[in-house]
Amino acid sequence: MSRRRLSLAVVCAVLVVLCTVPALGAQKVTITFGNFSAGSDNEATLAAMKAAFEKANPDIEVKLHSTGYGEYFRLLQTQIAGGTAPDCYELNYENFVAFAAKNALVDLGPLAKTTGVSFSGYDANALDAFKYNGKQFGVPGSYSVVLLFYNKDLFDQAKIPYPNDDWTWNDVIEAGKKIRALGDDIFGIYQPVQFWEFYKTIAQNGGSLFNGDQTKFTVNSPENIEALQYMVDKVIKHNIQPTEAQKSGQGDWDIFAAGKVGMIVTGNWAFTFMKDAAKCRWDVAVEPGNTQKGCHFFSNGYVINESSKKQEAALRWITWLSSSQESSMLRVEAGWETPPVSDESVINAYVAQRPPENRKAVFDSLKYLVTPPVIEQFNEMAAIVDLQLEKAREGEKTPQQALDDAQRELEQKIKL
Amino acid sequence: MYIGKGRQRQTTIMAFLAPTVLGFLVFSFIPILRSLYLSFTSWDILQPAEWVGLENYRILLGSEEFWRVMRNTAEYIVLYVPLMLIMSLGLASLLNREFRGVGAYKVLFFLPVLTSWVAGSLIWRWILNHKYGLVNILLGYIGIEGPPWLDHRLWAMPGIVLASVWKDVGFFALIFLGALKGINLEYYEAAEIDGASRWAKFRYITLPLVSPTTFFVTITSIINSFQVFAQVQIMTNGGPAGATQVIMERIYKYAFQFFKMGYASALSWVLFAIILVITLVQWHLQKRWVFYDG
């Protein structure tokens, strides 16, 4: 045996020992993982993923910090301000930019090299979305689109054809009226009147929150006012959409599942819930637009806390969670959003799942995607616009007044 | 009292005062000054504070939001204070006698006071549910169709007031009970000899004699009304359409959700100013309105 070979053997032996030591040693790393998108419906799926990961990586224990969406960002912000954020956590795209800009996140590129983790399993576009200033500050976890869910039974009863890709706002209103006529407590559609729906609906009408180079707000443009008019008319003028009082605190998913509303506009993350809960036949279609089509594209990514002391373990967990075959298949089977992977077999498995019948609408929607408007004071902007939208929905202000007031307040309080 | 001498005595005094004085400086005196300073700056924790002069106050007082918040608070006070006064005085009158089981009844009236506002808010969010809530079901028994309470901009504040009265009435009843027990029984005996009716006794003896307490309770509950937080945060989160936004809720949102510490501090100083004015008015009015038992 030559000397060189011997030394190679020694090096290998040392490497093997080094690699097995952490597994053998009692030193188990515990990492915390903050998340919101599992909600209550995909709780079990996330737990199964965690169990599978821990089985494959006996040296790491994952602690799940699961919060509801509403509470999540409030808590996360306090945690970051107080320096106690989880080791790794989920962020939606709109907050990702703000957090990356504030240097709260770890650059995953160098970390991946030292940890020996590869990003090759991801869909390239999805991966790019979580770059900021050319650095990979997060990995995509899942993405989702918003679709038009419809109740086939109610459409049949009203004797109208099912929605298709050519539908526009008018078709929605006409179909909504016919379904509303079916009964006192049956409604045509539910599409929440809030910030997220608003920036998408105005895009369907060629409008936008800002001017082209994002230096000025254009919230009260004529296109936007027309779009809000459409959203509000469904509630007040036609009442094909229940008012908040008529809805009386029930969730929109619940009333759809109970067969009380013909259409709802919600994300493909509702598939899991509807599969079990819907008491009617239902399907989905690409959302109707007005002058053009526009579909929400939401992406949730996973990031690592800049001050975490367990970054390597955290990276192994989040990349496994979002790009391993095993975890992706668990996600697909549960219908919990869409995995951001390039693996054809996973994508095919997703499309083949039922219900709904028209799963490919998820991919069709990607042609018209509208991404969230990202600015640093995102939460405050959303709160200001939301309030005025509610005023319009309640009939307290006309869409024109509401958006004029929103414009004024935004100009006063938000730095672009 | 005279313990120890000279230096030793001084050390003793200082030792006893140390925790409180330290706490006073760190958690009260310096924070008050700091908050005043912050209110003249724009500060979001991440970037350094920038002096903006009166800008925060100018935006604040010129905003639709601030006046909406004031209107909401006024609505709360107008509904809450009279209802609470009547109910708590009534309850105190009921309890102001010797009878079997008075202790047990007191416990029952006190349960809401013991409950945290978080628990109380969750209960009332459920009770005020449009369709399945207790209040509307009870109204239904007597043939009234209940309003959608927290989901409606006109009914949300009354809903919060109902919950607040329920939660606080036992507390204020106890204060009134103390005042009632302090009334000299001879007044009533004299009135009875003169043949006064129950109402007359209540109107001309009880009411004037508890007036210091009534006044105190009124002022205190008005001041408390300006600082309502948990019930709003949990029951409506300020909605619908801002109909239940109140100052503390705004301060919390600006400071800990938008991280606008400067603006939030300005809001807190406006709150302070309001409370100060009420307190001064209280001192002024006290002399004229309240009848003291000589």
Next chain:
Amino acid sequence: MMVKRTCLLRTVLFYITISLVAFFMILPFLWMISTSLKESEAVMVLPIKWIPEKISFKAYKDLFTISTMVPFHRAAFNSLVVSILTTFLNLASASMAAFALAKFDFEARDRVLFAFLATMMVPGAVTMIPNYLVLRTLRLTNTFIGLVLPSIYNAWALFLLRQNILAVPDSYFEAAIIDGATPFAIYRHIVLPLVKPILASLGVLTFMGTWNDYLWPLIMISDPDKMTLTLALGNLNSRWGQRWELLMAGNLISMVPIIIVYAFAQKYFETGISVGGLKC
């Protein structure tokens, strides 16, 4: 005979009235208990059933098994620790200062008292933000110590205690002073026992106030393992807000300890309120 009958009638009427009022006061609790004992599907059913058709303890079981950020028993333990620490710190610090301000004459006394009195008018909202910032600088956010520490200064408790200590005649101490007792011994063995009732009242009030507090822990605590019960309930609400039976079960459990405390300390609680007025 006649007199006796009207008397009886009045008594009956009285009991009916007061029972009716009491009934309405506790109706929300009965409704809460009833809801918490229902199964999920039975909660939203009309017409409502006051007594569930099938009594189920599933909500209570779920409460400890479903995924929330913080397990309920853990949160209860945290609340207990925080409330006890706060109460202790508050009473110790306030009573010491009250003793010094009541029984020692010194030059700056009136000015000190005035400064304390002045801060009582400032609403908590003003100091809340700077307090958070100070504790953040000290790296004490998200710790029990940070949560508890501001209660070291409580002007209201201090004045109440001072008032009570002032009323203690100096003659009580004289013998001890002649015997050479240290000031601390006098404070510990003579003053504190004499003001025990007011300490107890203050203690009970502080304990309950802390147990039920929401805003301060909401700002200070973000680590799930350190969350108090009110935060745990808020979290439960944000995540399982539509499962009323679960929320009501959580509520009920969060109330039990405080009711027990009240049952044991009812007397102190009531004097605390009527003596101290309204600041709790």
